[in-house]
Amino acid sequence: MSAPAVERPAAPAGTDKVLEVSGLTLRFGGLTSLDNVSLSQTRGEVLSVIGPNGAGKTSLFNCLTGVYTPQEGDVRFFPEPGVVKSVLGRKPYQVNHLGIARTFQNIRLFNALTALENVKIGIESRQRTGPIGAMLHMPWNRREERESDEEAYRLLTFVGLGKRANEVSSSLPYGDQRRLEIARALGTQPRLLLLDEPAAGTNPAEKRQLEVLIRDIAETGVSVLLIEHDMKLVMSVATNVVVLNFGQVIAAGTPQQIQRDPKVVEAYLGGGDDVDKAAANKPAKAPAKKAPAKKTPAEETD
Numbered sequence: 001m002s003a004p005a006v007e008r009p010a011a012p013a014g015t016d017k018v019l020e021v022s023g024l025t026l027r028f029g030g031l032t033s034l035d036n037v038s039l040s041q042t043r044g045e046v047l048s049v050i051g052p053n054g055a056g057k058t059s060l061f062n063c064l065t066g067v068y069t070p071q072e073g074d075v076r077f078f079p080e081p082g083v084v085k086s087v088l089g090r091k092p093y094q095v096n097h098l099g100i101a102r103t104f105q106n107i108r109l110f111n112a113l114t115a116l117e118n119v120k121i122g123i124e125s126r127q128r129t130g131p132i133g134a135m136l137h138m139p140w141n142r143r144e145e146r147e148s149d150e151e152a153y154r155l156l157t158f159v160g161l162g163k164r165a166n167e168v169s170s171s172l173p174y175g176d177q178r179r180l181e182i183a184r185a186l187g188t189q190p191r192l193l194l195l196d197e198p199a200a201g202t203n204p205a206e207k208r209q210l211e212v213l214i215r216d217i218a219e220t221g222v223s224v225l226l227i228e229h230d231m232k233l234v235m236s237v238a239t240n241v242v243v244l245n246f247g248q249v250i251a252a253g254t255p256q257q258i259q260r261d262p263k264v265v266e267a268y269l270g271g272g273d274d275v276d277k278a279a280a281n282k283p284a285k286a287p288a289k290k291a292p293a294k295k296t297p298a299e300e301t302d
C-alpha cells in the first residue's frame with residue numbers, strides 16, 4: 001500500500017467544509033462503480049447519499065475509508081477548520097484515526113461480546129495502552145480502562161442502550177444492534193460519521209429512534225454522511241442530498257429540491273409517487289418530537 005498522500009493547504013477561510021470529494025472514479029475491470037463523483041459537505045451538516053441498488057453508494061464509502069483505492073480523484077477531509085488531510089492512500093485504521101468512522105450496510109459487531117465491550121473496542125483504538133502495557137497493568141492502563149468503561153456507558157446511554165450494556169450483542173434486537181454499531185463508531189471520536197443504511201431492516205419505532213439519534217449526533221458537532229433508502233428518514237434528517245445513479249452524481253440539493261428533480265424521479269423512484277409521498281409525510285426540518293409516522297413508502301432493504 002502506498003504511503004499517505006502529501007497534505008495540502010487548507011481550504012479558504014469561511015468555507016468550513018468537512019469533506020471534499022473531487023472527480024472520484026472507481027473501476028472494477030470493465031465496470032465503473034464510481035464515475036467522476038464530486039461532492040462536498042459542510043461541517044455539522046447531515047448529507048445524505050441516495051440512489052438505486054448498485055448506484056455506487058457503498059463503493060463511495062469504501063473509497064472514503066481506505067477500503068478501496070479509486071483510480072482517479074481526490075478525497076480531502078477537514079477534521080477541524082483550517083486543517084486538511086488527504087484520505088486516499090491511507091489504510092482504514094489510519095483514516096479512522098484522522099477522524100472518520102463508519103458503520104456497515106451489513107452489521108459488523110463482535111457477536112460474542114457484550115454491548116459495552118463492543119463500544120470499548122472503538123474507544124480503546126484511540127488509547128495508548130498496547131497489549132504489553134495491558135499485561136503489565138501499568139498505572140495509566142488502569143486509568144484508561146476505567147475511563148473507557150465510563151465513556152462506553154456514556155455512549156451506550158446516548159444511543160439509548162444504557163440498560164443493555166451487559167447483554168451479548170448478538171442477543172439484541174436488530175435496531176439495537178444498529179445503534180450499538182453507531183455507539184462503537186462514536187467511540188473512536190470521529191468528526192465525520194458515515195452511516196451505511198442504518199435503518200435497513202429496522203421497524204418503524206426503531207426508525208424513529210434512529211431519526212432522533214442522527215439529529216442528536218449532528219448536534220454534538222459530528223458531521224453525518226448518510227446512505228439511506230428510507231426516503232422518509234432522508235427527508236426528515238438530511239440538510240442536503242446527493243443522488244447517485246450508475247456511479248454518477250445526477251442531482252444534488254436540499255431534500256425539497258431533490259424530491260422535485262425530474263432526473264431523480266425518473267432514475268431513482270421510477271415515477272415520483274414515492275418521493276412525493278415521503279416528503280408529504282415529513283418536512284425536511286421536522287421538530288425532534290412528533291407523532292408516529294405511517295409506514296415508509298419508499299423503503300427498500302437488502
Ligand SMILES: Nc1ncnc2c1ncn2[C@@H]1O[C@H](COP(=O)(O)OP(=O)(O)OP(=O)(O)O)[C@@H](O)[C@H]1O
Nearest residue numbers: 028031033051052053054055056057058059060105
Ligand atoms: N469489490 C467489488 N468488486 C467488483 N464489483 C464491485 C465491488 N464492489 C462494488 N462493486 C460493484 O460496484 C457497483 C456499485 O456497488 P455498491 O455496493 O457501491 O452499490 P450501492 O449503491 O451501495 O448499492 P446497494 O443500495 O444495493 O447497497 C455494483 O455494480 C457492484 O457490483
Ligand SMILES: [Mg+2]
Nearest residue numbers: 057058059105
Ligand atoms: Mg450499498
